[in-house]
Amino acid sequence: MNYEFKSIEAKWQQFWAENQTFKSEINPDAPKCYVLDMFPYPSGAGLHVGHPLGYIASDIYARFKRHQGFNVLHPQGYDSFGLPAEQYAIQTGQHPAITTETNINRYRQQLDKIGFSFDWSREVRTSSPEYYKWTQWIFGQLFESWYNTALDKAEKIETLVAKFETSGNVGVEAICDEETPLFSGVEWNAFSEVKKQEILLKYRIAYLADTEVNWCPVLGTVLANDEIVNGVSERGGHPVVRKKMTQWSMRISAYANRFLEGLNDLDWSESIKETQRNWIGKSVGAAVSFNVLPIQDHDNPITIDVFTTRPDTIFGVSFMTLAPEHPLVAQITTEDQKEAVTSYIEATAKRSERDRMSDVKTISGVFTGAYAEHPFTKKPIPVWIGDYVLASYGTGAVMAVPCGDQRDYDFAKHFGIAIPNVFKDQDISETAYTDKANAVITNSDFLNNLPAKQAAEIAIKTLEVQAQGKGKTQYRLRDAVFSRQRYWGEPFPVYYVDGMPQLIDTKYFPIHLPDVEKYLPTETGEPPLGRATIWAWDTVNNTVVENAKIDHKTIFPLELNTMPGWAGSSWYLFRYMNPNNTDAFASKESLDYWGNVDLYIGGSEHATGHLLYARFWTKFLYDLGYLKVQEPFQKMINQGMILGESAFVYRVSGTNKFISKGLTGSKEVEAIHAHIDFVNISNELDVEAFKNWRPEFANAEFELEDGKYIVGREVEKMSKSKFNVVNPDAICEQYGADTLRLYEMFLGPLEQAKPWSTAGITGVYNFLKKLWKLYVGEKGLKVTSTPASKDSLKTLHKTIDKVTRDIENFSFNTSVSTFMIAVNELTAQKCTSEEVLKPLCILLAPYAPHISEELWSRMGGNSSILNEKFPLFDEKYLKEDTKTYPVSFNGKMRFKMELSLDLTKEEIQEIALKDERTIKQLNGREPKKIIVVPGKIINFVG
């Protein structure tokens, strides 16, 4: 009987579905294990062979854990709201609801063929109202909360209101807008309702504010910082401009420090942690105010506020630099410098932010004519403008210490500004001295002879006494913009009264996304929700009304923006725990039992987006007491991308003649992507298929070498437009899902990017055929109940040991090799014993579940092989006849030898003496004495 993978795989996929084999329930008696994949957004292109890589790895792990007796939660769903899904809909001219549905069905079909152990009864879709009801609910919680820095946690807004009523906001330690004015309790109580709401908005974690945002005109929406790469949109690569707009934001920066601290306990790759640390960008230092001279109003002087990480070098300040956009520039520039300053600002404004960033070398700047007063020496310091200072970071102004900062140094040299040295025994004639750890301060009055760290502390204290500064920790992490001027996202459960946002009572959730016809984004930023229809909230009937007249009495305007794509994906891991709950985002029982994700598998490109936002919402829900865990993903593995091998044909420029790769020589040719389906393993092009591909190629001429047209190959990202996509369905069709699973793992280390090549798949396919033959012969099952030979047991336990360790270390590629060796050895040993073949079958089950189930049932196993215990490794089968002997002489360990156990001391010595390593090291000398330490070590004393 041959290995009929098609019928086997169909049979078991059906069996698993009918028996709900992968359905998981809470079981307090069993240890839990939550294995999660980053859920896909259902794009129109369907899955290519790169997508399942991570899913296969997590599936192997999940199945392995089940064999080990864990209660495994392994769900899957779809991130179906957001830009990618909507862009696809727009490109194909269909409604996003339709394309999303179609794409999900396609994905599901493809996923089902690969035999994953997903518990589909827990499927979630971020775009379904049952799901986004709770996304809206969490938004409501964020809106109704503030961040208490005294307790370092988020709290309900009522506790803040209570504080305001008794003593105002004086002494309230909170994360809030910078320009929040102080008020007393009496004043608060006298404020109008609108005024109160206006103030509370400055404290809410989800808040509405006029902010400078990244506006992308082509996409017709604002974007968060992590959605912009190199100054253009991550999706599509469209230009992004700065624009002031009223937008919802999230006070994610409140959590900056907790993000950093939490990283230490996470089992994530160092590079991802480092990326997050950089993104959060913590710098410890001081805020310092410099008075602008002349001081006219001593109670309320004009000040230039700066942030510095080096308050210890404050005596080295020889000038100050403002960003060209700094608001003080116009105010302090003197008459005679006005012209120079104006023309400089004009010149820099012409250069885009990108140009400024890429051109780091050119030093430019202009003197304002103004001076500021040094807080200690009281000497005047010239104030300059320079475009090396960015308006968007810190205060947009720096105190320049040329001796301690290279940029300040270069600027000072360029403009001939003094460079006072405040570092003891350091030469700064060529370059700045930037080492903070070893610096000792000098020429600095009361800071003389202090190491930098102490000097910084004393400088801060002194500044505090003078009320001209204080210690400050600055973060690069900005608050996250939370509204999008798009259709395909969660509507905000918010309406407006007197311009102030009001949260709709949660009992009326979800606020459904209306089914509008005109869902396209606009270039002006007008949200699609309000364009085709008037969308409003009826406070009498507590319902959304369309095309009703907004009277601001009972009918109020609704928020027309929608939430960004990351809203739904920031908490989906918790919804899987209890996906059909209509009373809560998940029940307390399920949240407490499943905790957080034990293993998360996905791409590393989400380091500063999704992964940070999910941590944010998890910590917030923890603060409010809904969760027991502070981190969503305990361990994470980032699978590498599978790349495609594109094929190129070479057309002589300006003609319709194609030249085989070897003949191109110095001819001027253009490389054109050819579909990889037209190319065989030897890189030979099917010329006829190529001609029929496109009308423009129908009459093409081909110059062949050896009668063949050879294409060029190049490794690129797998993409439809590069015609290099390999579809997993085709592989399943030809070789089966088990082969696909094994081969994807066999390709190379999981975390490494690697090109896909179907060429090697026959090796894995052959392995499965050999495996089949080991168990099943012409006349049926070959497995017998005879005891296994020593050799076979050794092979088995070698395999158990390696495979177990491999799964725990996620080196699945070497496991596949181990299986191949095992099957070759057992075949050679003519092993038929179920003592060996049964455990081997279980070992293989996580990798190749279909064939394992089939063999298991043929061997008389009950129900699914998943209920079987994973075999345990026993050293005795390996160490029975050989032992590793460390060989040493002169008291030093020399090398190890693997020798038979039956040997006597004398025999061991003899063998060790004949070993070429011993001969080389003794170099002709006779060892005087040979010591055999009982059990293990042989000593030669030379």
Add this chain to the structure above:
RNA sequence: GCUCAAGUGGCGGAAUUGGUAGACGCGCUGGAUUCAAAAUCCAGUUCUUUCGAGAGUGUGGGUUCGAUUCCCACCUUGAGUACCA
């Protein structure tokens, strides 16, 4: 520029963490089987070679009896980040 990761046959990649480098697979060569092909099986396959051997894990040093593995310097590639005060 900075941070991180990596460099091993024709190719993908192993190496029990300092102990006979190249497991396993692809490809290639030869053989068996076959009318033939596919499939399957067996043998070989790092390079050089005067067939005795020699060289060999990006390059150059170092530690060690012994280095793909540890240390130093450099080169190359990939990823992330970038005037962050």
